[in-house]
Amino acid sequence: MNLDQERQAIRDELEAMRSQGVRRQDLSLHACKRLFFDLGVRPSMAAVRDLTQTGSASDIPKDIDHFWERIRNVSRVKVGAGAIPKALEERAGELLGALFEEAIVQAKVTLDSEREEIRAQISAADQRVRDADIRRDAADEAIKRSEARADAAWERLRALEAELLNATTHGNVQLEGLQTTTRRLDQENDALRQRLENEQTTNAGLRDRIDALHVELRQSTEHYAQQIKDAVAEAERRVKPMLVELDSLRSMAATYQSGVRDASRKEFEFIQQIAAAKTRADRLDAQLREQSDEVDALTKEVSTLRTQQGIDPAIASLLCSLVSAGRLSNEELDMIGTAADGHVTLPTRCPKCEEGEPELSQVDNRFELLCPECDHSSGLGESRLAAVSRFLSNDDPSALPTRLSTQ
Known part of the structure; x- marks a missing residue:
């Protein structure tokens, strides 16, 4: 039995004693005895508690001390003779107890060494058993492989025998076919030999025909060569x-090309001359336009001066100021007429809408000032001064009158 089995047996004994009503202290003492004497283990609190499954941390050490006390009491040797003193008897008992404990230790060491040796022998035996099993398995595998190879060899032998039989049968069949083919080839050879003789005869006739054609071809070639020679001479x-x-x-083409080149050169020169003339014409046209604008401006100035020659500018300015102030009546304006029209300047804005730029129109020697935005009109007047006066007099009272200035 191993250590675990011994411990389980001790637990079973303790369980049986517990079922019989044995006290806890007796259970602990029995566990200590079994541990010390049977297992060679020094009793400890954990070991005793593990076996008995009872007792507290203070009771179990007391039980262990009681166990050792009993061991010491039992180990003492009591001599009945009174010649040995009491102290010597106790000392002798202690020495015997120590000797007993030392013997137990030596026995335990010997037991452990023997156990290790036995375990080593068991391990070696197990290893030999495993090696033997391995060798046996290898031998079994080798036997199986040999049997498999033998079976394969037998199968191969049977297959080869079957193939040999088939080959023999097939060879006989092929031999018969070969003989038949040989006879057929001999017949075909005879037929081909006869056909070859016929072809040779035909070839001899064809060879004669080819020779005749060669002669005819030579004659035709000479005839055609003479004709070609005559044709070449005629063509030359x-x-x-x-x-x-x-x-x-x-x-003539070279002369024409030179003429074309000369004409192209002359055409290019003519185009250059035309371009230069056009440039000069454009420049003269621009100068003409500038001079025309200057002439128009001078003409306008002359016409203005001509219109202003009939009245003094101071008087014209006075009349314009009177018109702006609205101090001249229609009869007075009719009496003045167009004498001061050269000094009248049209208003720049309509006095009614203050946005439109009035436009002056003349119909049958009568003047009218009209706003294109609001259609505010002065009506037809006998003069520009009258038209401006009417145009300014028809605005709103809040609108500022447009001032007239003289040129």
């Missing part, structure tokens, strides 16, 4: 005048 005779004419045409 006809081509010579054409070549002369071609040379003359080439010279």
